[in-house]
Structure formats: C-alpha cells, structure tokens
Amino acid sequence: MSTNTNKIRVLIVDDSALIRQMLTAILDSDPDIEVVATAPDPYIAREKIKSLNPDVLTLDVEMPRMDGITFLRNLMRLRPMPVLMVSSLTEQGADVTLEAMELGAIDFVTKPRIDVQHAMQAYAEEIVAKVKMAAKARPRAYSDDGSRSAVKPRLSADAVIGRSRHRPQFRTTDSLIAIGASTGGTEAIKEVLQALPADTPGVVITQHIPAAFSAPFAKRMDGISAMSVCEAEDGQQIVRGHVYIAPGDRHLLVERDGARFVCRLNEGPPVNRHRPSVDVLFRSVADQIGINAVGVLLTGMGNDGAHGMQEMKQAGAHTIAQDEASSVVWGMPGEAVKLGCVDRVLPLNRIAAAVLGAEEKRSPAVNG
Structure with missing residues (x-):
C-alpha cells in the first residue's frame, strides 16, 4: 500500500462488500487518492478513524448496528471531518441524505439499485471529483457497459x-x-x-x-x-x-x-x-x-x-x-x-x- 502523504487518504464505510470493493477500485485508480481502509459498520470505522486519521470518509446511509445518520451526528460533534454520504436514489434515501447535509456532510454520491458494478463505473469520474472536492472543503461541526463513461461536453x-x-x-x-x-x-x-x-x-x-x-x-x-x-x-x-x-x-x-x-x-x-x-x-x-x-x-x-x-x-x-x-x-x-x-x-x-x-x-x- 502506498505511503505517499500527498495523497488524499480515504476511509470507505459501507456494509456492502461489493460497494466497498467498487469504491476502492474507483478511488485507487486516481493517482491523487489512496483508500487507506474500509469498514463494514460504524463501530469498526470509529477505530480506524482513530488509528488512521483519514482525510475523507465515504459513509453509507443504511448499515447494521448503527445507522449512518447516528454515526454522522456523533462524528461531527466530536471530530468534524469531510464526509461524503453514499445514498440510494429513493424518496427515503433523499430524506436521510438531506438530513445528513444538515448534520454537516459535505456532499453525497448515489448508490445504484440495479446493475451495481456497471452503474458505479458510470459514476467514477463524479465520485473521484467529489472526494477531491471534499478534501478541500470546510466541514461544519454539529452544535452502460463496464467501461468508464465518456466525459460529458461542457456546454454553455x-x-x-x-x-x-x-x-x-x-x-x-x-x-x-x-x-x-x-x-x-x-x-x-x-x-x-x-x-x-x-x-x-x-x-x-x-x-x-x-x-x-x-x-x-x-x-x-x-x-x-x-x-x-x-x-x-x-x-x-x-x-x-x-x-x-x-x-x-x-x-x-x-x-x-x-x-x-x-x-x-x-x-x-x-x-x-x-x-x-x-x-x-x-x-x-x-x-x-x-x-x-x-x-x-x-x-x-x-x-x-x-x-x-x-x-x-x-x-x-x-x-x-x-x-x-x-x-x-x-x-x-x-x-x-x-x-x-x-x-x-x-x-x-x-x-x-x-x-x-x-x-x-x-x-x-x-x-x-
């Protein structure tokens, strides 16, 4: 594993092994980002935050043992850091994600519900850009194939x-x-x-x-x-x-x-x-x-x-x-x-x- 301190160090927290694998592959493909660890739930994530001190956290909304919102509320109160929520494109997912933004999450990336592997690759450029943006952001304390999608033209x-x-x-x-x-x-x-x-x-x-x-x-x-x-x-x-x-x-x-x-x-x-x-x-x-x-x-x-x-x-x-x-x-x-x-x-x-x-x-x- 690389030890380049100039890289953006990311911790991925998600109960889905496939999502953890996909996000790791997408983020590690960029020379400026390093996934330092993954965690299947907030309890393991908490220990890895203490030991690894990541720059950015990607956080699933729905997880076992402790949901993402409860974990985020505690995190932003005790140790504010840049967090990207990983949310499903559903009405319930929207409500929870908006609540996460109120608690101090920087932004969110969407988790596809079907054909996850291909769909995640289509979002690869956006995910990388948002992680880089999050690393520079100011967190607030709380009181259709498998290839990378083509870049959209920048129209006026x-x-x-x-x-x-x-x-x-x-x-x-x-x-x-x-x-x-x-x-x-x-x-x-x-x-x-x-x-x-x-x-x-x-x-x-x-x-x-x-x-x-x-x-x-x-x-x-x-x-x-x-x-x-x-x-x-x-x-x-x-x-x-x-x-x-x-x-x-x-x-x-x-x-x-x-x-x-x-x-x-x-x-x-x-x-x-x-x-x-x-x-x-x-x-x-x-x-x-x-x-x-x-x-x-x-x-x-x-x-x-x-x-x-x-x-x-x-x-x-x-x-x-x-x-x-x-x-x-x-x-x-x-x-x-x-x-x-x-x-x-x-x-x-x-x-x-x-x-x-x-x-x-x-x-x-x-x-x-």
Missing part, C-alpha cells in the same frame, strides 16, 4: 437558451430573486430562506440535485420558511411570497407572459455538465427581468452560474455572492468574483439581509 447556456436583445431597461414594481447553488447549497439555501419574510418577492432556485431529491428538498424548505416553497412546474405563475425550486432533471427558466412571470421547464442538454444549470436560470432572468432582478450565487463546486451572473450584471441586476470563508466550496461564487460581476461578496448569514436591502433600494425608484 447557448445549448438551451439564446441571448435576448430586448432586455428590460426600466424598473418596475415586479421583481424577482434568483438563487444558484451546488455543493453545500442545500444548507446555504435553508439559511437564506429562513431569514426571508413571507412577503418577499418571488424566488427561483437552481440547486444541483438528483431528480429524486428535488421534491423532498422543496418540501423540507417549505417546512422551515415563512414563504411557500414548491418544486417548480411548467407554466406556474411566479408570485410574491413563493419559492420555486428546479426539478432535479430539468432546467428552470423564467419567462414573461404578459404582465406575469412564469416558470418554464426545459429538458435540453446539460449545461456545464448540469441539468438543472444555474447559468440557464440566470440567463433567462437577465433576458426577461433584467434590472428588476437580484441574483445570488452560493457555495458550489465548478463554475456554473458565473457567466449567467455576469449576464445578469450586464442587464442591470444586483448581484451577490457568498464569501469564501462561509462557503463549503468557493468554486461557483469565486468564479463570479473573478469575472468582476459581483456587487457584494458576503458571508452566508448576511445574504438574506442584502437581498432585502437591494429590494428596498429599488422601491423608491419604482415609486418615483
């Missing part, structure tokens, strides 16, 4: 929506808040929504999330927010006091329909390898709402949303990015900052107030 928003030449140039009484997020975003979105009052202008959200997870996530947010939160539907009118979250397998766009704004869902190709894509949402907001919008880019890996935020800024929208210190991963907001298209860079706990402040500033202009 042009693949889904063209650029408009007729963006709104004048302030109106109709406004909208657009939020984008990825890794760490479920908890970041929760904190922002909890701080927004019931009469906040309509909010549209794109969070990178699997299709099975978006409806449970919306339901979870509805339970903590003064606003009404739902998974967006095609043609649904966007109204004050409501939040619309993109389904996990379709792009969310905003479209003007007479005097109203409505949600539009699009099954176009992935943009920046994501569907839904933040760039697609932000471009539609820039085109349809322009100066009457506020754009917010929260924690996330990669650069999805940065160019869309640049287009929103060019259209006159007020733009806000989460700062590096409060982000789990400062990828997406950091890229927007590099493009010079962010009006304010703020810690997460100040973003809701900044959104409301931007709305207050625009009101006098509307009312003369």
